[in-house]
Amino acid sequence: MAGLPKRILKETQRLLTDPVQGINATPDEQNARYFHVVVAGPKDSPFEGGTFKLELFLPEEYPMAPPKVRFMTKIYHPNIDKLGRICLDILKDKWSPALQIRTVLLSIQALLSAPNPDDPLANDVADAWKTNEHLAIQTGEESFLYMYFIFTSLLYFTRFCLLFNNFS
């Protein structure tokens, strides 16, 4: 591999010396363009308490082309599919070379706290999310039951993720 661009070196250095809270990114020993990322579930979100593994790869054309990011841990989220692929505009057409690894990971963390069911990747999850949220707004006993349903299902998923993490 040709020498690593200065920008990647600088970004890696800053990620290691001055890490973002709740995000841990370490470069692979063999390939400096490949990062092992662990993101903590954001506070006040259904994912709080969970840790999620991701992989991040900087293509040859980075920073002109966006980094490739994928969830390794299974996650129940309308914008993330079963294979861990993420639907996030800044990773696609809204990418700007002024963005960095750090800002991309922060955006992913934000996506966990604020899912965008209007632009879904996993349609079933998004539908469930939409109908449930809609019903959740309704008053009455019925909505309480729905709320209960959402929370238990999410709790179940987070526990599953935690278990998955411990074993892997």
Add this chain to the structure above:
Amino acid sequence: MSIAAPSSPYQAVINSEGTSLRHRPQATSSRQTPLPSLVPSQKPCQYLKARGANILQKLLAMATCSSHSKSMVVKMKEELSRMLPLTDTSTPSDSSPSSTSLPLSLLSCSTCQGHMIKPVCLPCGHSHCLSCTQRMADTQKQTITCSRCQEAHPRVPMGFESSRQPTFILQTVLFKHCPAEMSLCCEERERGNQFAQSNNFETALVHYNRALQTGFADHRVYSNMSRAYLALGSTEEALLNAEHCCILHPYWPKGHYRRGRAHSEMKKHKEATSAYLLSLYLGGGELQCVCQALDNLLSANKYSTADTQVLMESILSLTVQSFKEYNRLASSRPPVSLPLGDNGVDIGEFDCVLCAGLLFQPVTVPCGHSFCRDCLARLFDHSPYCPVCRASLGEMFIQHTQSSGQMCIDVTLESIIQHLFSTLYEEKKSVFVAERIRLSKIGITEDEPLPIFVCTMTFPAMTCPLHIFEPKYRLMMRRCIETNSRRFGMCTPLDRECNTYVDYGTVLFISSLEYTPDGRSLVTTVGERRFRVIERSTRDGYAVARIQFLSDEVDPDQESLDALQVEVYEHCNKWLQALPLFTRLMILQAMTTCPPNINDPPTSHDGPLWVWWFVNAMPVTVRSKLEFLQCTSLRERLRLLKEILPLPS
């Protein structure tokens, strides 16, 4: 995946040295998108500074001046350039690099020559104050004419403020390090100017006086005061202020112009002529003022022809004397610097967002953000939007595609970086120059890794038109042109995705390159030597390879080889003639080179060229053609050719 385009009529002209491309716009389909019409740059003599003044009035004044005085002025100006050679106009040479202070002259506006307030960089690379740029704008033609290089730039129609923003980095430096009295002085001057614009000169003077009380000596304040006093009728005060202004900045034409105005109000026509002449000589462009003052002088006292010579000499000596005197007074004043504190400025502020290194050859885009020129060119391979604020950079993009990546460097920003981080910048510069020299040898020596275009199979001396649209190949072509190597390698892909490529290829020479308005390019190439790939790697997204050139082995039996050549040549011709007429015509049309003659001189490394022509034309798979490419024995190639081409039955 880039594909080979059919033979195209795009032509670019290489000049005699073959160093650069001059594009000849042709009425071809690629030019369907009309370019915004750039107003042709005006001749300097036609150029009138429309600083809010009525152009028509000025033209009338010009017409009333006698031709006699005009010729006298021209003569005097010539004489002046002999007597007063202008060595230095704005930047003092003694600005030794240091990191703790920044000479204010480095931040000076090209128009008002004071330190810039809201510096705006025009596409020509010259920076001006925002207010000065607004004055240079021609609302009728929708252009802004740079007062330094007289280049007219199109104004973005949606309005000035939204289209061009102050240079962000310079704004930050000024904001952080500007002493309080300096910013206060500027504020008061601006306020005064606003009152002066509404003809409220008394209030304006109050503000100007406040500006002076701050203790920061700004020549622009004195000039403005002179104008205000003149408007109020106190000529003595006006002259005093104008002279102050000239002492502070003797090279500023406007100051001398103000002096001239005051003198002519006082009916001192000789002094007025001298002051106007100096202003004109320093680049003020007020020819009609000088002529009028001279006319007044001539009409006031009747001079004979002999006397005019004496008069001219006395005016000249007065001009030279006054200029020297102002210079002497100005040089006794210490140069003003911006104190940057003990730690200097943070180098991170001067980093390019794209490469995270110190800005090298900075280019400032209309939204005020600065990038290295190379980084910006690479960005344009992907998108024409600012990475920081996502503003459209159409204006710069056109400049980029029209001049093959040579956007103008922000002169002010570059000189400031050079001053603050001189060693680092020089280091970067020498690395850049060394790299350019190294890369210019690509394709000529085997030492340099050759960029590889993975697309199709080409052969020595055969032309190959290409349509470049992939970002990585845009970068490759631009580097080929910029480093002037103009060479790259072409290899056939091994799989459909073009991830890997075969071991043998041909060096291609770019004979012409034409950009389309959206940044794609149409390239015509000619095959040169064949090579074998030794080691593969990538550089910034495209493939590069260490190569070894292939050369034909020397055949021990030259006589029998010659006989074989004649025999195979006839065989091949028979094959060509036996083809159906339509097929033959199609082949001849598609192959841009003519069918070669057996008597053509053979190349030293690749044998006779006619063999390659037939190899290129014959209807077999790429895989079988590869055998020809990698074969280093002419005898073997001839044998294969005879074997493959079917004889007419």
